[in-house]
Amino acid sequence: MSAIFDAISEPVARRVTAGLAKIGLVLRSRAWKGAGTAGVTPTQGHALALLRDAPDGMRLAGLAKLLGISAPTASDMINALVAKGLVAKQPGPDRRSINLMLTPEGEASADRTREWPDFLADAVDTLPAGEQAGLLRGLVRVIRALQVNGDIPVQRMCVSCRFFRPYVHDDPVNPHHCAYVDAPFGDRHLRLNCGEHQLADPVEQEEHWQRFIAPTDAQLPQTR
Ligand code: SF4
Structure with missing residues (x-):
């Protein structure tokens, strides 16, 4: 059906x-x-x-x-x-x-x-924690795609940061590592505008990106 x-x-x-x-x-x-x-x-x-x-x-x-x-x-x-x-x-x-x-x-x-989007944060807060983290991860991917296409300027996100170490921990809740604060973190902690962000060189960014997207890309069914 x-x-x-x-x-x-x-x-x-x-x-x-x-x-x-x-x-x-x-x-x-x-x-x-x-x-x-x-x-x-x-x-x-x-x-x-x-x-x-x-x-x-x-x-x-x-x-x-x-x-x-x-x-x-x-x-x-x-x-x-x-x-x-x-x-x-x-x-x-x-x-x-x-x-x-x-x-x-x-x-x-x-x-x-900065309080302008509070009404939207309240709406997002109605989602369960896992869906909020999934939405954040999806937004990171969309924002990066816009950056790569030159539609928006480079944002200070974890995925382009030289301190980002994706999937280096066995912990499924906190698999990533931030070398700046030397602490593990999960998708729910991904930053979109971090004050400590430092741009990684392009080769390192691409390596980290491929490691970051590999787990979900392997799981997701292709849908229209
Ligand atoms: S310094 Fe900020 S942007 Fe860089 S990995 Fe750590 S939390 Fe993410």
């Missing part, structure tokens, strides 16, 4: 995409409302959140890359945040570069704007 559904169903990838698009619409509408309340635009809110995760500050070029916007656009946006007293420009370690840091007001604003 399932052949009937195979014949009348759109491919899974299309239905998942439709579901993500619905969530994206809600996020965008909530982001505009939250931004209005916090007095910043959604992109400025995103920049504040990224700077909040960078206690040593960030260069403009790095921030622009993470936001997926051009350097001149990022420069205008940062000047607006500086004028609002949320970001300070400080000399970088080599004195010739500029380091962007949050002011105390900027930190408070980042904490407020």
